[in-house]
Amino acid sequence: METNCIKSSILIVDDEPYNLKILNELLRTDYSIRVATNGERALEIVMSDNPPDLVLLDVIMPGIDGYEVCQRLKADTNTHDIPVIFITSKTDERDEIRGFETGAVDYVTKPFRPIVVQARVRTHIDLKRKSKLLENQSLRDGLTGVSNRRRFNEYIEIAWNCACRDSSPLSIIIIDIDHFKLYNDTYGHQEGDSCLITVANTLESLIRRKIDLLARYGGEEFCCILPKTESDGACNVALQFQNKIIDLKIPHIASSTHSCVSISQGVATVVPSQDSSPEELIKMADEALYKAKNSGRNRFCTY
Ligand SMILES: [Mg+2]
Known part of the structure; x- marks a missing residue:
């Protein structure tokens, strides 16, 4: 109904x-x-x-x-x-x-x-x-329909506090579409938007637990929050993201990484404590993403 x-x-x-x-x-x-x-x-x-x-x-x-x-x-x-x-x-x-x-x-x-x-x-x-x-x-990204940055900020706080309380691991994955500016330059902004929508929906379709969240973090960046998830589990999710995006076979002739649209990802996991903050976790994932970009893209790295 x-x-x-x-x-x-x-x-x-x-x-x-x-x-x-x-x-x-x-x-x-x-x-x-x-x-x-x-x-x-x-x-x-x-x-x-x-x-x-x-x-x-x-x-x-x-x-x-x-x-x-x-x-x-x-x-x-x-x-x-x-x-x-x-x-x-x-x-x-x-x-x-x-x-x-x-x-x-x-x-x-x-x-x-x-x-x-x-x-x-x-x-x-x-x-x-x-x-x-x-x-x-107000909590959804206008273009892709997935959660927006505001919802991300809200939820990372909630997840952080929960993990602090029960000393459970909290993982995040930052996902970046490889050579996206080149994609826009080659195919135009309309195609760029439709690529963002497809990637966002594909990533979100791989989120199976209610407690996980996928958000558009900025331009061509997405972030996935995985409460109660060890590093291994988060890497597993990242691997699925990576394979599924390649499987989409969205042509990207300007990419030096792959003939199709691919993603690079940074994975970080912590058991939060009161003297650390979500910002540190995000920074760790950012550094791991940087590593993934510098070691050839279309891959994920852990912090
Ligand atoms: Mg009465």
Whole structure:
């Protein structure tokens, strides 16, 4: 099923079964609905592996009230993006202020008009979808579609800290297309762009684990982050990259290395510690890349 065919999901939280029934009837044709009659159950559902896209939240409930549910969702990085709309009979301005202060995006008072609830839910579902799309786009390289430098910087920090915590090896590979400037000069920039796209997609197709990341690092340079990977494992990946790019047989008549487009790679591995930094690992891989370039290209070297 296409992603855009899947209905957005809404969690309705209210201790009054009658309210749940009305809201469910109002929204169920356009959304997939789950319900909870108390704050504890609401938190369970939102914190689960399958959280809703939006929460319609009653304020007054026995046990954990709506304000607290909202506060807890907003305090947790896994759930703080989920929009919360309060739907309540509390009409005092101070109550509304409190609702917004806890992080709600909207506030609907009971008795509600169906069209108002429908319109506000639709607005916030759309907003969330768009901001998610934007966030996703801001981390992708515009030309090749693989992760961009920004995402690389973000992820190397995450991988570094994880590796520090569990003393596991972290490897990176810097990949550079051989004689790429000559390629552009010979075939033109459009062909150059299409070469970059093909190489990027080919490299990414060889990434099998979810924790690995391939990013466009700059011009014709890519970088691959391989957490929990020893040097041998990283060399294995580099070898696959090298062979697969040659297998593409993209003609490169100006190259003194090979008749087709080839890559040079630098591989570096460390078990990170607090007194070193990701920059050092990148520098090591850069030096190894330099070595690969100086010893004939179309190969990888380790630091
Ligand atoms: Mg209530």
